[in-house]
Amino acid sequence: MSVVFSSHHRLQFLFVAMACLCVLLGGPSYAAGADSLTIAGQTYDEPGVSGTGWAWTDADHLQLNGYADEAIGAEGDLVVTLVGQNVVDEAQAEDADMCTRRP
Structure with a gap:
């Protein structure tokens, strides 16, 4: 028994297959930004x-x-945008995830 799909059905099948693949691979990834910010001890x-x-x-x-x-x-x-001169005192950094950079 052979099955013949129309062009329309092939496109539908392709769309469903791509949607399933996206779900299996986790879908697109978007940066959501920071949930919290710690700066100057606050x-x-x-x-x-x-x-x-x-x-x-x-x-x-x-x-x-x-x-x-x-x-x-x-x-x-x-994303951190630097304007002018900025100094971060790394002596206060207790967490490895903290950004500590001096110009």
């Missing part, structure tokens, strides 16, 4: 906060502009 759970020389504008973006204080850490992905 932890913040939501973006939209700022301090002297820094601003956490949204979940995946931190801007440093003249920051000169303690270590910075984040739970999740975070």
Whole structure:
């Protein structure tokens, strides 16, 4: 017994096969940003906060502009934009995930 599929049915089958493959492989991966930010010894759970020389504008973006204080850490992905000179005091870093960089 042979089965003949129309062009339309072949496309439907291909679409279903691709959808199953995406599910099996975990689907597309998107960076969700940081769930929390620890900066200058203080932890913040939501973006939209700022301090002297820094601003956490949204979940995946931190801007440093003249920051000169303690270590910075984040739970999740975070893009850091550096403007001007910034100094992070690595002596205060207790966690291996903390970003500690001097210019």
